[in-house]
Amino acid sequence: MGTRQSAKKKMDTAKAAYPFAAIVGQDSLREALMLCVVDPSLGGVLALGDRGTGKTTAVRGLASLLPPVQVVKGCRYRCDPLDTSPCELCNAKDNLEAETAPVSVVDLPLGATEDRVLGALDIERALVSGEKVYEPGLLADANRGFLYIDEVNLLEDHLVDVLLDVAASGWNVVEREGLSLKHPAKFVLVGSGNPEEGELRPQLLDRFGLSVDVRTPDTAKQRVEIIRRREAYEADRVAFFKKWQRETTKLRNRLLNAQARLPDVIADDAALTLIAEICIALGTDGLRGELTLIKAARARAALDVSERVDDSHIRAMAPLALAHRLRRNPLDDARSTVRVERVLDDIFAKREAA
Amino acid sequence: MATATNMKLADETSNSDAMLDSLLQEQFRWQLALDAIRVFVVLQGSPKTTDKAVIVVKAAAGPVREAWLSVLTDALHSFAIHTLPCAITPERLLGGLDLPATLASGKRVVQSGLLASADGAVIKVPMADLLPEAVSAQLTGVLDEGGVRLERDGESAFLPTRFGLVLLDESEGDADGGEGLDPALIERAALHVDLDRISVRALDLVLEDEATVLSANPVANPIADPVADACGLCAAFGLMSMRAPLQLLSVARALAALDEREELAQSDMERAVQLSLLGRATTMPASAAEPQEETEPEEVDQQPEPDNSQDNEPPEPEPTNPDQDRPDDESEDEVQEQEAETELPPDEMLVEALVASLPPGLLEQLRQQLTAVQQSKSSGRKGRSRGNALRGRPLGARRGALSAGKRLDMLATLRAAAPWQTFRQKQVSHTNATKNLHLRPSDFHLRRFKQKTGSTTVFVVDASGSTALNRLAEAKGAVELLLAESYARRDHVGLVAFRGKSAQVLLDPTRSLVRAKRSLATLPGGGGTPLASGLAEARSMALEESRKGRRPTIVLITDGSANVALDGGGGRAKAMEEALSVASTIRVEGYQCVLIDVGRQPSNRTQRLADAMGARYVAMPFASAHNVSAAVSNSLSAPRRKAG
Numbered sequence: 001m002g003t004r005q006s007a008k009k010k011m012d013t014a015k016a017a018y019p020f021a022a023i024v025g026q027d028s029l030r031e032a033l034m035l036c037v038v039d040p041s042l043g044g045v046l047a048l049g050d051r052g053t054g055k056t057t058a059v060r061g062l063a064s065l066l067p068p069v070q071v072v073k074g075c076r077y078r079c080d081p082l083d084t085s086p087c088e089l090c091n092a093k094d095n096l097e098a099e100t101a102p103v104s105v106v107d108l109p110l111g112a113t114e115d116r117v118l119g120a121l122d123i124e125r126a127l128v129s130g131e132k133v134y135e136p137g138l139l140a141d142a143n144r145g146f147l148y149i150d151e152v153n154l155l156e157d158h159l160v161d162v163l164l165d166v167a168a169s170g171w172n173v174v175e176r177e178g179l180s181l182k183h184p185a186k187f188v189l190v191g192s193g194n195p196e197e198g199e200l201r202p203q204l205l206d207r208f209g210l211s212v213d214v215r216t217p218d219t220a221k222q223r224v225e226i227i228r229r230r231e232a233y234e235a236d237r238v239a240f241f242k243k244w245q246r247e248t249t250k251l252r253n254r255l256l257n258a259q260a261r262l263p264d265v266i267a268d269d270a271a272l273t274l275i276a277e278i279c280i281a282l283g284t285d286g287l288r289g290e291l292t293l294i295k296a297a298r299a300r301a302a303l304d305v306s307e308r309v310d311d312s313h314i315r316a317m318a319p320l321a322l323a324h325r326l327r328r329n330p331l332d333d334a335r336s337t338v339r340v341e342r343v344l345d346d347i348f349a350k351r352e353a354a
Numbered sequence: 355m356a357t358a359t360n361m362k363l364a365d366e367t368s369n370s371d372a373m374l375d376s377l378l379q380e381q382f383r384w385q386l387a388l389d390a391i392r393v394f395v396v397l398q399g400s401p402k403t404t405d406k407a408v409i410v411v412k413a414a415a416g417p418v419r420e421a422w423l424s425v426l427t428d429a430l431h432s433f434a435i436h437t438l439p440c441a442i443t444p445e446r447l448l449g450g451l452d453l454p455a456t457l458a459s460g461k462r463v464v465q466s467g468l469l470a471s472a473d474g475a476v477i478k479v480p481m482a483d484l485l486p487e488a489v490s491a492q493l494t495g496v497l498d499e500g501g502v503r504l505e506r507d508g509e510s511a512f513l514p515t516r517f518g519l520v521l522l523d524e525s526e527g528d529a530d531g532g533e534g535l536d537p538a539l540i541e542r543a544a545l546h547v548d549l550d551r552i553s554v555r556a557l558d559l560v561l562e563d564e565a566t567v568l569s570a571n572p573v574a575n576p577i578a579d580p581v582a583d584a585c586g587l588c589a590a591f592g593l594m595s596m597r598a599p600l601q602l603l604s605v606a607r608a609l610a611a612l613d614e615r616e617e618l619a620q621s622d623m624e625r626a627v628q629l630s631l632l633g634r635a636t637t638m639p640a641s642a643a644e645p646q647e648e649t650e651p652e653e654v655d656q657q658p659e660p661d662n663s664q665d666n667e668p669p670e671p672e673p674t675n676p677d678q679d680r681p682d683d684e685s686e687d688e689v690q691e692q693e694a695e696t697e698l699p700p701d702e703m704l705v706e707a708l709v710a711s712l713p714p715g716l717l718e719q720l721r722q723q724l725t726a727v728q729q730s731k732s733s734g735r736k737g738r739s740r741g742n743a744l745r746g747r748p749l750g751a752r753r754g755a756l757s758a759g760k761r762l763d764m765l766a767t768l769r770a771a772a773p774w775q776t777f778r779q780k781q782v783s784h785t786n787a788t789k790n791l792h793l794r795p796s797d798f799h800l801r802r803f804k805q806k807t808g809s810t811t812v813f814v815v816d817a818s819g820s821t822a823l824n825r826l827a828e829a830k831g832a833v834e835l836l837l838a839e840s841y842a843r844r845d846h847v848g849l850v851a852f853r854g855k856s857a858q859v860l861l862d863p864t865r866s867l868v869r870a871k872r873s874l875a876t877l878p879g880g881g882g883t884p885l886a887s888g889l890a891e892a893r894s895m896a897l898e899e900s901r902k903g904r905r906p907t908i909v910l911i912t913d914g915s916a917n918v919a920l921d922g923g924g925g926r927a928k929a930m931e932e933a934l935s936v937a938s939t940i941r942v943e944g945y946q947c948v949l950i951d952v953g954r955q956p957s958n959r960t961q962r963l964a965d966a967m968g969a970r971y972v973a974m975p976f977a978s979a980h981n982v983s984a985a986v987s988n989s990l991s992a993p994r995r996k997a998g
Contacts, residue, residue, distance in 0.1 A: 051541045052595025056498065111448045111492050112505035123451070123508055123764055124462040135508060154491050194538070196866065216594040223585040227599045231581065234404045 018233055019240070020061035021247035024226045025217045029058050031300075032210045032320055034251075036188045037066060038258045039299040040144075043209025043292060044167075044189035046152070046200075046324065053214045054226070055192040059148050062190075063105040065248060067256050069144065073097040076136055077143045077183050078104070087183045104145035106138050106187075110154055117162060118174055119183075134179050139172045142187040152191030153200045160204050163189070167207050209292045211324035213337050258302040265298045266308040274311060274347075278318055281343045284325045293321040311348070318344055380556030383548065387411075387422055389609075390545045390629050395429045396608035397544065398476060398518040405604045406497060407476070407518035408542050410535065410633070413549035414524055421557055422549055426520070433518070434475035438468060440484045444506070447492060451507035453762055457793055464509050469493070469517070470502045476518035483525035483535045490536040493519070497542050519543075544601035546633025580606065580618045587627055592637030598630075605630045754800040766799035809905040810846040810863045811836065814892040815874075816912035817853040818883035821952060826879040829911045829952055836909065837870050846904060848895050849873060852888030854881030855922040859891060863899055882924070885916035886932035889967075893936060896945050907946040910969065913953035914960030930959070934966045941968035948972060 023030060032045045047055045071078040072090050074097075079086035081098040090096060108117065115121075119137035126132065138147070149155060155163075166172050172185040189208060193200065205211075217223055233240045272294065279290050296317040297309045304313070323336040390409060397407035413419040427435065444450070449467035456463045468477070469492075479485065485493075496502050501514040521543065523535045540546075577583055584599040584606070606626035610618050753770070771793050778792035813833050817826060833849075840847045847870050849861035860873040889910070896906035916929040940947065947969035951960040964971035 050594065051538060052597040054596060107503050109492075109495060109503040109505055110488065111444050113450075113507055115508055116505040116510060120508060121764065123456065126764065126768060138505060138510075150495060151491050154487060156488075195868065196537070216596070218594075220582075220585060220589065223589070223596065223599070224582045226596055227581050227585055227603070230596075230600060231404070231603070234402060 017060040017063060018057050018230075019244040019248055020058065020065045021251050022229055022233070022240070022244045023054065023058055023061060024229060025222050026054055026058055026214065028320065029055065029212045029214055031303075032212050033058065033062055033190070034255060034303065035210065035296055035299040036146075036190075037062075037255050038262055038302055039295055040186075040188050042188070042295050042299065043207065044191070046205070046208035046211040047190075047192040047214050048195050048200075048211065049192075049214025050196075050216050051194055053216045055214050056150055059146075059150075059190050059192060060105075062146065063103075065252055065255070066103040066105070066146075067252055067259070068100045068102050070098045071101045071144075073099045077140055077185075078145075079184065080144065083184075085184070088181070104141055104143075106142040106145060106147050108138055108147055108149045108155075108159075110151055110156075112138065112159065114158065114162065117159060118172060118176070120174075120176065121179055132178060134174065134181055136183070139166055139185040139187070140183055143183070143185050145187055146190055147187040148190045149192075151193050152204070153193040153195065157201075160201055164203055164207060205324050206288065208324065210296060210320040212320060213323070254303070257305070258299070261305070262299060262302040264307070265301045267294055267298055268308060271297065271309040271311075271314060274314055274351075277347055278314070278343065279322070281347060282322055282326060282340060284322055286325075289322050289325045293317055296321045311351075315344060315348065377556060380552045383552050384556050386628055387547045387549055387552070388425060389625065390547045391422075391426050391429050392612055393605055393608045393629060394426070394518065394520075394545060396611055397604060398430070398433060400604075400608070402604070403500065403516075404600050405608070406542070406544060406601075408497065408521070408539075409519070409545035409547060410482075410521045410523055410540055410543040411547045411549060412523045412633070413547075417554050418549050418552050418557060419522075422547075430476055430518075434472075436468060436472045436475055436477050436517075438477050438479045438489075440479075440481055440486065440489070442468065442489060444488070444492075447489060448502055448506060449504055449509070449513070451509065462508070464511075466513065467502065467504075469496050470504075470513040470515050472517040473515040474517070476520060478520045478522070480522045481524050482521035482539065483523050485536065485539075487536065490539050494536075494538045494542055540634055541595050541597060543634075544605050545629055546631075547629075548633055576617045577620055577623060580623070583623060587623070588631065590637075591627075591631045591635035593631060593635065602626050602630050753796070754798060761801040763799045763801045767793070767797050770799060771797040808846060808903075809907060810848060810896075810899040811840050812848045812850065812863070812892050812895050812899070812906055812908045814850045814852070814857075814888050814908060814910045814912075815877070816883060816885070816888065816910075816952070817851045817877055817879045817881075818915075819853075819880045820883060820915050821879065821913050829950075830874055830877070832911065832950070833874060833909075834871060837867055837874075846899070848899070850888055850891045850895060851877050852884050852891070853879065854884070855918060856884055857887035857891040859895065863895065863904075882918035883912070883916050884918035884920075884922070884929070885912060885914070885963075886920045886929060886936050887918070888912075889933060889936040889940065890920065893940050893943070893945075896940070897943070900945075905946075907948070908940065908967075908969075909948045909950065910967070911950045911952055912960070912963075914951060914957060914963055915953070933963060937963055937966035937969075941966060944968075 020030070020033075029045070029047050032047075036042050036045055047059070049055055069078075070081055072081050072086065075087065075090055077087045077090075078101060079090045079096075081096045083090075085091075086096075116137050117139060119135055119140055122131075122133040122135040166185050167187075167189055170184060170186040171182050173182040174180070191200075191204075191208065192214075217226065229240075275290055275293050275297070279293070282289075284290075293314065294309075297313040300313045300317055301307075301309045306313070319337050319340045323340050326336045326339060394407050394409050397405045400407075411419070411422070413422070438447075445465075445467065447467050447469060449465055449470055452463040452465040455465075496515065497519070500516055501512050504511045504513060519542075521535065521539060525534045580603060581599070584602045588594075588598040588602060602623075603626075606618055606622040609622040609625050610616070613619075613622075615622075768791075771791065774794075774797075775792060778794075813836070815829055815833060821829065837847055846863040846865050847861070847867075848859070848863040849870060851858055851860050860877060861870055864870065892908050892910070896908055899906040915926075916933045917924060917926045919925055919928045920932050947964075947967045949960065949964040949967065949969040950972045951957070951964075953960060961971055963969075
């Protein structure tokens with residue numbers, strides 16, 4: 001009895017993640033995550049960096065920040081009532097009732113089995129009543145939300161294959177155990193990891209829209225502040241949340257505002273030309289880099305309450321959108337972010353001279 | 355004569371001094387180890403979520419470890435202790451579907467794993483250094499989150515759990531180049547104990563007055579801002595992770611609690627540094643007076659330690675007082691004076707005090723140990739990746755007996771059982787026919803997987819004078835290009851270089867491109883060509899890799915002018931003969947090989963070596979790195995040559 005109660009209490013506190021607004025430093029990572037909230041089609045964030053730099057804290061804190069969304073009432077995939085291609089069930093229905101629901105942030109733990117990721121035959125129903133019933137998995141839960149993979153570089157290869165497929169198409173096609181169905185699975189992929197523990201597969205790397213190099217905070221003042229806040233949070237989570245409630249609300253409103261503005265943000269020909277110039281100079285493969293950079297710059301402009309994309313937005317977003325897409329040049333030892341910065345400096349210097 | 359005797363006498367005295375010193379140090383370490391246990395128990399019992407009882411114990415199996423473990427077991431008498439074997443399966447670790455029970459009852463029965471059921475208990479991990487990557491990643495995840503996130507076999511749950519963790523690190527550590535304890539686990543541990551350099555004699559002496567250890571603390575000397583101190587101290591020891599200051603604080607607070615004080619004292623902080631930071635420091639505070647900024651771990655090895663350690667050494671401790679591990683009152687006063695006069699930042703003060711509180715010679719040893727660890731780290735300690743029999747492409751199901759580590763194919767099993775249902779229903783109808791489904795062991799079908807065998811490319815680079823003069827830079831470039839390709843293929847890469855008298859393993863097989871590039875960049879050239887040693891080293895690496903289930907390919911880059919024999923002696927003829935004999939062994943063992951001739955012209959000599967190895971011969975008279983890389987890629991994808 002006592003143990004169960006304490007277990008429940010523990011669970012509640014464990015659920016209350018450290019508030020996003022209270023994170024010290026890590027500006028790039030915070031910004032990247034916020035941009036993905038503004039424009040979920042950006043393709044997600046990959047946070048790579050040393051251990052103990054607060055990667056996981058930032059991602060988990062995101063959940064409390066996310067503005068709620070409209071979903072079809074009773075839909076297990078949380079379809080958007082306005083979506084033109086919803087799941088098969090919603091498609092069959094005539095009029096869809098809407099309700100407000102929080103955005104899901106789903107964890108994909110390393111030890112997950114394929115059946116829980118993709119969804120599988122409900123074993124109990126299969127055994128007891130011989131029914132063939134599909135039990136949705138994590139990809140279904142993550143539809144229209146965030147899918148977070150900590151230590152993404154350690155993820156088993158077969159799960160990576162599955163993810164790549166679904167992340168590309170936005171649909172989870174299940175053909176297993178005699179089941180045959182598909183459901184929408186559009187999610188923002190967020191991964192974090194330490195590159196020292198193993199490198200990420202290039203295909204998966206390319207799938208992420210933005211990448212962030214998370215460095216350990218190096219000023220003593222920042223480090224001390226991080227520990228102080230962490231201690232305050234551990235000491236009394238409820239009070240800590242209250243203290244940061246205002247900031248959280250402010251940030252959430254900013255995100256909502258940016259979401260509303262995004263469709264009207266203009267990226268003119270000059271901006272597109274600059275982006276193309278940067279991508280050509282860096283020699284990024286394919287067009288995914290360009291597309292992502294345009295989207296990121298627009299989202300950034302929306303966050304800045306600006307009506308059109310200007311050079312500063314592009315400049316700020318280029319390292320996030322392009323650094324992980326450079327062809328690896330083994331003869332150049334510089335970090336890829338440094339290489340992007342070098343090219344950016346060049347291009348902007350030339351433009352100013354002209 | 356007389357002087358000789360004097361010298362002998364002097365020798366003896368200094369010898370006995372040294373012995374006394376080392377005994378003192380051993381006692382000091384043993385006391386630390388015992389303090390760590392007390393702190394561990396406090397952390398284990400603490401309700402605070404930041405207090406995580408995780409301890410790394412570096413020790414080979416032996417009487418000292420036994421003694422320590424028995425003290426630990428006694429101290430933990432009120433907690434259950436579970437053991438986590440290295441070979442634990444994910445089902446047992448995290449939990450999952452209990453298949454036999456599920457089948458028997460027709461209902462889903464979930465069994466909880468070790469981590470979830472160890473809530474409130476202590477988990478002991480013997481041979482933690484051998485823990486597979488998958489297991490240690492899950493351990494750290496559960497520690498961080500305070501619970502098991504179960505997404506397995508149709509079960510989805512968050513099972514809160516909080517446990518103490520005792521990680522017994524039995525790796526030899528320094529020079530073996532083997533797999534060490536996962537750095538991610540090391541980072542999660544608040545307490546770090548090294549029992550390896552304690553002998554049994556030290557332990558006997560101290561055990562008698564064990565009780566004096568903690569009460570020997572000088573009277574509390576309160577600290578104004580423990581958080582700032584903790585951050586500064588961690589930075590000074592090169593621990594940039596933000597977990598380190600939190601761990602340091604909780605250890606210091608546990609020490610204060612043991613002493614029944616509310617306020618943190620400077621002595622708590624000092625002791626906490628010894629317990630929590632010294633064992634894993636990546637840099638030593640060179641001098642407390644110097645600015646503490648240059649603590650970037652990478653910079654450490656280039657930066658020669660200024661030899662001013664003597665300034666920091668405390669006055670010789672009085673040999674009559676074996677318990678002395680604190681600065682005497684005088685130095686405490688000095689410290690206070692300094693504080694008042696110069697207003698040094700508190701962390702620098704603490705570092706100084708700490709250095710003063712260590713017995714003589716300890717710091718020097720720690721420093722040496724540190725450089726040794728760094729060296730072995732840069733040569734890639736970790737090539738960890740272990741196969742999992744349950745991974746890979748599905749191969750369909752086959753009938754078989756259900757046992758641990760096998761996966762049941764539910765659908766195939768049900769299908770197999772279906773035609774028999776009516777018959778079985780009748781068979782058992784006279785007893786209890788309430789069951790809907792009748793399964794027999796003969797129905798069980800197991801899933802099968804085909805595991806993709808990973809492959810390892812072993813590069814053997816000739817860095818001798820003859821190559822260095824002409825083509826070493828080119829060879830390096832080629833290897834780097836190949837590295838990038840291996841990386842794209844998710845291959846492992848090992849690196850052997852030979853020059854001077856012998857061959858050297860620069861990099862144990864790893865998948866980290868960064869590490870491979872780093873070790874290649876620092877490879878110097880010059881000296882003789884011990885070709886046979888290089889090949890022998892490559893062969894043993896290839897052998898090791900094939901034992902791990904990976905397919906090795908040897909890429910030899912040389913100009914073939916062997917002139918140093920296996921024993922390090924000269925002689926062109928002998929050297930070449932030996933090289934050919936090692937090469938033919940490689941051929942017999944059947945590894946795929948490529949030889950890249952980087953001599954000025956293609957030579958018969960190198961061609962003969964390639965034949966002896968069964969290697970594909972690629973002459974690159976004036977090749978660019980790109981050509982070399984293309985040649986090797988082609989031969990890697992070409993059908994494999996038959997050996998013999």
